[in-house]
Amino acid sequence: MGERLLMKGAEALAEAAIRAGAQIFFGYPITPQNETPEYFSRRMPELGRKYVQAESEVASINMVYGAASTGTRVITSSSSPGISLMQEGFSYIGNSDVPCVVVNVMRGGPGLGNIAPAQADYFQATKGGGHGDYHSIVLAPHTVQEQCDLMYDAFELAEKYRIMVVVLSDGLLGQMMEPVEFKDWVDVSKLKTPDWAIVGKGDRPRNLITSFNLDPEGLEKMNLALQEKYKKIAENETRYELFMMDDAEYALTGFGTVARIMKTTVKMLREKGIKAGLIRPITVWPFPYKVYEEFADKVKFFLDVEMNEGQMLEDVKLGVNGKKPVQFYGRFGGVVPTAEEIYKAFRLHLGGC
């Protein structure tokens, strides 16, 4: 491990991405993540790397698509309305098998919504968002430290599977300051141009990056190959954290910021002698269905808490598969629930305060 620094989440993630080997950043300003492009714009030139402010998110993601097509470590970051504009590019990137990293610092929606932290883009991130049958790997950190650590994984996974990796953050993780310890710098001199990249054909046969195939059977083949890839990712890369679940009789569950607050709730419940624990998905796609299935035999009920109307709830229920009740507590529009509120919601379902 490297240095320990006190940093704002939005800046720390940029620094982590840089140390993880990001060679080029494209972006367009949107609150609450402006510190990220600002940080890149200062830091990238210092290191002889590149930063470009695009004219829109539509352009940013297509610049990312271009850079990714050359096999270069490329990243963009935005927030909900900007991510909506990027969906076109996500779909093209999905069917072109190029690697890149996208950070979504979620804010309240729909529409212009507000700039407060929310988790309302879960469906959009995990179920596609753009058109067609595609997925991206979606990582959901719950601390500034984890956000930084996952930056390294994000690039590695992106390249391993030639896929887009989304780091699903929110305004809270972006704006808070926490001490972070960065992993070692990735030696970028060792990063090679992959053999599929389009950089000029030289003496080999030409390479082609496209998501296009007019022949239905040809396109079906491309789709089947994508589904094979997704299956492999689901088998090998599903991640979650279990917090005090060993002897738990009640399972709380949530992702990102909310899960962090829920750890406090779990401790409060434990102090009252209630054996609660927390299941926290780290990959929300692929979703860790199996762990819910497993605990469905052990716990009395699940309480899912989200800063949305219950988008992950659908996945939790799929995992639990009707074996036990799954309760829900959600806040909208950028309201962050407190540990006490979650505690109360739990007590309500337990049958009284």
Next chain:
Amino acid sequence: MKLIYKAPETFTKKPTTYCPGCTHGIAHRIISELLEEMDLVKKAVIIWPVGCAVFGYDFIDTDAAVAAHGRACAMATGIKRAHPESFVITYQGDGDLASIGMAETVHAAARGELITTIFINNGNFGMTGGQMAPTTLIGQVTTTSPYGRKPEVSGFPIHVAEMLATLDGPAYIARASLDSPQHINQAKNFIRKAFKAQLLGLGYSLVELVSTCPTNWKMTPVESLERVRKEVLPVFPIGEFRVVKGVE
């Protein structure tokens, strides 16, 4: 016998998917010839559009990508910035470039991206069946201007070359026409300069090529060429609109 003229190898033998008499093929050939003459085949990356030229990679044998509709200049920006040694070309129609992709084009030009755009102005959306384009002439009948393009309904044709020439980012902006051997030679000359602008790192370059779409114009190839001369060129005059020092 002495060989004085042959097909460029980079322009593959694959039958093109263009309609008879369509000038897309001529534009392809010029590009292939220049890539060979200027020794650029090995480092060229061409971004093909959504439009009739979507299969362009099958006809010109270089590294290639197909961009989303209108986003070629953004994708090209990503490629060129990530890998400056590549020689990056976007090939775009008037629907692609001047309608859905106008923002990406104007901003790539304004940034002076070191890419070259070949812009096919055939006055309509060819691939989707001949709808009105931003370049459709006043009075021109298309499937979405069945009464002829009316300014009060659809505004006026956009002069892309002239408009981009007002920016400081481009090093070379020109319009040529593919209606006659003489004009085709001129077009090749213009594209050579556009390539040079990129090679010398002088800025963005674009050559607009006044082209035909016999199928959707519902004309024979010969009538289409006549229409270009009689009706299109008076509105879209050929010439160089921006030539920075060093390109000449």
